[in-house]
Amino acid sequence: MLDLAGIGIGPFNLSIAALLNETNELEYRFFDNKAEFAWHPGLLLPEAHMQTCYLKDLVTAVVPTSRVGFLSYLVDKKRFYRFLSTDISMISRTEFSNYMAWAASKIKNLNFNEGVRSIHYADDHFVITTEQDVYQAKNICLGTGKKPHIPEEFKAQLGTKVFHACEIMDREFDFTNKRVAVIGGGQTGADIVLNALHHYWGKPQELYWISRRPNYQPLDEATFTNEFFTPQYTECFFELPELSKKREVKAQKLASDGITSECLKQIYHYLYQHFEVNGERKWLHLLPNRTAQQLTPYNDGYAVQCYNSLNQSEEILDADYVILATGFESVLPHYLEPLKSLLHLSKDGSLQLDRHFNVQWQHQADNQIYAVNAGLSSHGIAEPQLSLMAWRSAKIINHLTGKNVFDLSETQNFIDWTLPESTQPLTLTTAV
Ligand SMILES: Cc1cc2nc3c(=O)[nH]c(=O)nc-3n(C[C@H](O)[C@H](O)[C@H](O)COP(=O)(O)OP(=O)(O)OC[C@H]3O[C@@H](n4cnc5c(N)ncnc54)[C@H](O)[C@@H]3O)c2cc1C
Known part of the structure; x- marks a missing residue:
C-alpha cells in the first residue's frame, strides 16, 4: 500500500517526487507513459529559452542543499564556471529539460513506460491500473498536464x-x-x-x-509583477471571492502568457x-x-x-x-472516469481545489486526491508555471504527512495585498 501514487511525471510531479526523495516520510511511486523523462519534447525547439529563472527548479526554493537542484546539475556536469560566464538567467529549454531528465535519473520509484489506465476507489484506498500492473495507494496526485x-x-x-x-x-x-x-x-x-x-x-x-x-x-517581468509569483500572494489569492479571482487572472494575462x-x-x-x-x-x-x-x-x-x-x-x-500555436487546455483525464461520480466538480466540469491543492471529493476526509497544474482559478496565475512548483510540492507533502516536514515560513512580502482584520483602521489626515 503506497502512501502516495503520482500520476504523470512532468516537472510538477517530478518536483514532488524529488522532495519525497529528500525525506523518508512516505512510501511513494510515480508513473508516466513515456519511456523516459521528456519535457514537452514536441516543442523542444533549438532556439527556445525559459521564461523563468533556472533557480525556480524542482527543489531549490525549499531545499537548496538538495542533490537534484540545478546548481548540483551544473557541478555534476563539470560546467559550473562556464555557466556563470554566460551571465544568463533564462537558460535554454533544452538545458532545463536535460537537467530534469538528469534529476529523474537520481530519484527513486519513478516508473516510466507505465501509463495509468484507470483509478478506482475501494472503501479506503485507490486501485491504480497501469499498462503493467495494479497498485494500491492511500492518496494520489494527478500530474498529467494539459491537452x-x-x-x-x-x-x-x-x-x-x-x-x-x-x-x-x-x-x-x-x-x-x-x-x-x-x-x-x-x-x-x-x-x-x-x-x-x-x-x-x-x-x-x-x-x-x-x-x-x-x-x-x-x-510582464517587472519587479512588482513578480510578487504575483510568491507563496504569500498565492495564499491571499486563494481567499478572494470568485469574482475578484477571475478579474485578477484576466488582468495578469501578460505576466504568464x-x-x-x-x-x-x-x-x-x-x-x-x-x-x-x-x-x-x-x-x-x-x-x-x-x-x-x-x-x-x-x-x-x-x-x-x-x-x-x-x-x-x-x-x-x-x-x-x-x-x-493555440495553447493548451485542461480536461478531466480519462483514467478518472471511474471516480467521476465521487468528484465535486465545478459547473464547467473542472476539479475544485482546496488550499492544499487537494481536490474536493466525497471521501476527502479519508483519502486525498492532490492535483498540480489544475488550480489557475483557485490559486492564481503561478499555478501553471514553474515559479512556485517546489513550494507547492512541499505544501502538499506537509499536508499529507500532517507535519512541517519542510519549513515554508517567510519574511513578509513588500506588498500588503490585504490587511489582516485585526489591523486598526488607518487614520487619514487631510493635508492643509
Ligand atoms: C513549450 C512550453 C514551455 C514552457 N516553458 C515554461 C517556462 O519557461 N517557465 C514556466 O514557468 N512554465 C513554462 N511552461 C508551463 C509549464 O511549466 C509546463 O507546461 C510544465 O511542463 C507543466 O508541467 P506538468 O507536470 O503539469 O505537465 P506536463 O509537463 O505536461 O507532464 C505531464 C506528464 O504526464 C504524462 N501522462 C499523461 N497521461 C498519462 C497517463 N495516463 N499515465 C501516466 N502518465 C501520463 C505525460 O507523458 C507527461 O510526461 C511551458 C509550457 C510549454 C508547453
Whole structure:
C-alpha cells in the first residue's frame, strides 16, 4: 500500500517526487507513459529559452542543499564556471529539460513506460491500473498536464500540413519555398517564428504570423509583477471571492502568457539585419489584430480566413502549412472516469481545489486526491508555471504527512495585498 501514487511525471510531479526523495516520510511511486523523462519534447525547439529563472527548479526554493537542484546539475556536469560566464538567467529549454531528465535519473520509484489506465476507489484506498500492473495507494496526485487546444473551426483540416505546435519537433516536413502560417501570438508562436526565420525547417517562401492580440506583447517581468509569483500572494489569492479571482487572472494575462523581451528582440534584430541592412525580400508578414476564423482547402494548400479587428475587415491568406500555436487546455483525464461520480466538480466540469491543492471529493476526509497544474482559478496565475512548483510540492507533502516536514515560513512580502482584520483602521489626515 503506497502512501502516495503520482500520476504523470512532468516537472510538477517530478518536483514532488524529488522532495519525497529528500525525506523518508512516505512510501511513494510515480508513473508516466513515456519511456523516459521528456519535457514537452514536441516543442523542444533549438532556439527556445525559459521564461523563468533556472533557480525556480524542482527543489531549490525549499531545499537548496538538495542533490537534484540545478546548481548540483551544473557541478555534476563539470560546467559550473562556464555557466556563470554566460551571465544568463533564462537558460535554454533544452538545458532545463536535460537537467530534469538528469534529476529523474537520481530519484527513486519513478516508473516510466507505465501509463495509468484507470483509478478506482475501494472503501479506503485507490486501485491504480497501469499498462503493467495494479497498485494500491492511500492518496494520489494527478500530474498529467494539459491537452493541446485546437479551435473547433480547424479540427476538420488537421493532418500532415495542419497541426498543433506541440507536435512540431516530432514530425518530418520541409518549409522550403512553402507559405507557412503560424497562428498564435504567445511564446510558442514566437519560438516557432524565430526558428523558421533561421530556416530550421528550410527557408519558407512566405511566413505569416497571425495573432489575435493587438501587437506582439511582451511578458510582464517587472519587479512588482513578480510578487504575483510568491507563496504569500498565492495564499491571499486563494481567499478572494470568485469574482475578484477571475478579474485578477484576466488582468495578469501578460505576466504568464506574454513573449519574453529577449525573444522579441531576437526577432526584431533578424528583421532589421535581413530586410533593412541586407536588403532581402521581406518574407515574414506580421499580422496582429487578426483572428483566424476558417481554414478551407484551396489549390493544394489552405485559404486562411482572418478577421482584422483593427479595421473590421475580412482578409484571406494562402498557406501550404498551418501551425496552430493555440495553447493548451485542461480536461478531466480519462483514467478518472471511474471516480467521476465521487468528484465535486465545478459547473464547467473542472476539479475544485482546496488550499492544499487537494481536490474536493466525497471521501476527502479519508483519502486525498492532490492535483498540480489544475488550480489557475483557485490559486492564481503561478499555478501553471514553474515559479512556485517546489513550494507547492512541499505544501502538499506537509499536508499529507500532517507535519512541517519542510519549513515554508517567510519574511513578509513588500506588498500588503490585504490587511489582516485585526489591523486598526488607518487614520487619514487631510493635508492643509
Ligand atoms: C513549450 C512550453 C514551455 C514552457 N516553458 C515554461 C517556462 O519557461 N517557465 C514556466 O514557468 N512554465 C513554462 N511552461 C508551463 C509549464 O511549466 C509546463 O507546461 C510544465 O511542463 C507543466 O508541467 P506538468 O507536470 O503539469 O505537465 P506536463 O509537463 O505536461 O507532464 C505531464 C506528464 O504526464 C504524462 N501522462 C499523461 N497521461 C498519462 C497517463 N495516463 N499515465 C501516466 N502518465 C501520463 C505525460 O507523458 C507527461 O510526461 C511551458 C509550457 C510549454 C508547453
